[in-house]
Amino acid sequence: MSEDRTEAALRQELHRIAPDMEIEDIDREGDLREEFDIDSMDFLNLVSALSKSLGITMPEEDYDQMGSYDAMLAYLKAHTS
Amino acid sequence: MTEDLIGKSADDKARANMQDYDVERASFSWDKARAFLDGLPGGRLNIAYEAVDRHVVHGRGEKTALRLIAKDESATDISYSDLMRTTNRFANVLRGLGVEKGDRVYSLLGRVPQLYVAVLGTLKSGCVFSPLFSAFGPEPVKARMEIGGANVLVTTRLLYKRKVAPIRDQLPELKHILLIDGEGPELGLLDLARLMDAASTEFDVVATEPEDLSLLHFTSGTTGKPKGAMHVHQAVVAHNYTGRTALDLHPDDVFWCTADPGWVTGTSYGIIAPLTNGVTMIVDEAEFDAERWYRILARNKVNVWYTAPTAIRMLMKAGAELAGKEDLSSLRFMASVGEPLNPEAVLWGVEVLGKPFHDNWWQTETGGIMIANYACADVKPGSMGRPMPGIEAGIVERTEAGAQEVTKPMALGELALRTGWPSMMRGYLHEEARYDKAFSNGWYLSGDLAMRDSDGYFWFVGRSDDVIKSAGHLIGPFEVESALIEHDAVAEAAVIGVPDETAGEIVKAFVALKPGFSADEELQLSIQGHARKRLGPAVAPKVIEFRENLPKTRSGKIMRRLLKARELGLPEGDISTLESDEK
DSSP states (O other), rough: OHHHHHHHHHHHHHHHOOTTTOOOGGGGTTBBBHHHTTTTHHHHHHHHHHHHHHHHHGGGGGGGGGHHHHHHHHHHHHHHH | OOOOOOOOOOHHHSSSSSSHHHHHHHEEEOOHHTTSSSSBTBBBOOHIIIIIIIHTTOOOOTSSEEEETTTTOOOOEEEEHHHHHHHHHHHHHHHHTOOOOTTTEEEEOOOOOOOHHHHHHHHHOOEEEEEEEETOOOHHHHHHHHHOOOOOEEOOHHHHIIIIIIGGGTTTOOOOOEEETTTOEEEEEEEEHHHHHHSHHHHHHOOOOOOOOEEEEEEOSSSSSSSSEEEETTTHHHHHHHHTTTTTTTOEEEEEEOOOSHHHHHHHHIIIHHHHHHHHHEEEEEEEHEEEHHHHHHHTTTOOEEHHEEEEEEEEHHHHHHHHTOOTTTEEEEOOOEEEEEEEEEEHHIIIIOOOEEEEEOOOOTTTTOEEEOOOOOOTTTTOOHHHHHTOOOEEEEEEEEEEOSSSTOOOOEEEESSTTTSOOOEEOOOOHHTTTTTTTEEEEEEEEEEOOSSSSSEEEEEEEEEEEEEEEEEOOHHHHHHHTTTTTTTEEEEEEEETTTEEEEEHHHHHHTTTTTOOHHHHHHHHHHHHHHHTTTTSEEEEEEESOOOTTTTOOOOOOHHHHHHOOOOOOTTEEEEEEOO
């Protein structure tokens, strides 16, 4: 999968959960949950939507690699290439 | 209903503060409970003095009061002496700003050190504290600050910008805004750290009367605005006693209450009960993360852990293997609150962690734990346990002659409590009629439906109203509906709770559109975004569905109950008042 498609998928799923947030307005290295104002439930929904749309497994023990937008993106890229 | 009784060993009982439930209940009095506290001269009492200063007076000042775990997992310890000095500084900051006894100080903060300092410093100064959940959006923040007449707010630059700036001109009583991370460009945004540095570490704790207001906690009803439950300093007698009895807190314990102080559990048991019992308490700044939580339990050798069903179910989902990676042998007592804990979760505790979770029950209005499973007593998985010593609970029916107790075992009725314990709310602020409606024939009516078995254990059945309980938090459907209909496209909205295996319930909204709008994904996301902006992620609906029309009574009231019955595939019940049906 191309890098652009990975990022598009991340943006789309984030938009579905937090449609009031603009990626351009957030700190991409800041705390993902804080920047997008999402709670634990939203985060779990995000992970399950991403693993479905990208066809990858995203186990609990990897959650600490998904702390910011950029970290999440890097994680997804590493696991979809 | 399961009968897998979990018994307790002689060792369990011998180690417990309360070793025999019946004996303790028979000999208990609130005067005896009060004797565990120091009090102030002249029969006065201040929560913060009991929580902090008296430990220093008794030579325990060097003990760690709080261990704050930052997002990066670095830990900062604050001793009781440090806490005394910093809360004195905060009280002096308030005094320096001209804030007077009885004024309302609010916080809108995550679980950062300044929150704990602000709560205790405010109480020392004789002011009333109201903690707001940082995941609230501007609407819930505004409603709670308006009702309480907030005079001071402690927050961060980001939370101010996102949640307070848009509504600030609607809060005329709000005089001072203290930012914990610097000063703001706008008028009245003060740098708390600078004010603290300049303030003295000496302060004479205000000798509050036992009946002086201390905390204002907001809770949601079915209709109308959130209700501000007023609590008094004397509540500390119950916080201290229930901490010792229902949570079995010993002075050498390391205790972790995972609740946020924005909700009543995080204040009563995330601040007051542990500190008045002189324990070391853990505060984790980050949100739920299974691996991180196990690490915190293991590294800090947590002995007593108070958490919530949603979190336990998320741990169950994460798997037993993860729990096995850490040494959790320090755990002695585990308790849960917020919504009924399903029997599987209690038993999972036994299988995976070697101990059962002890479910307990209470509400914002009751101020502290009322019904509990105890360290010394058998646990019936799925039951909330038995009433605290000093508390008389009953199942009642509402009749024309008021509440009448039903004593037949397993009869369904409303869970009610005989009035008169110290942490009972003293009123809903400015809402006397709503307060009065909560009482009948000497009973406080909880709004929860329950049953009592022949051993005196209580079993939760459901809510008697439309209030939604998601992840342990009460959410008023009216507050959500009000925000939804502010969207340009929405004609009417109805909000219900639908079952969710992790959160208990999630908020689901049905909306009917104004003419000219089409029900598509784009509009759904626009409404979702609007609701999140207004309400914040904790309150906004997780699911939005379109309807052409919502079921209504002749008087035009939307029948949430009918929508819920249909959603769950349950019988529709009495629909004689239905005038205009769902489409």
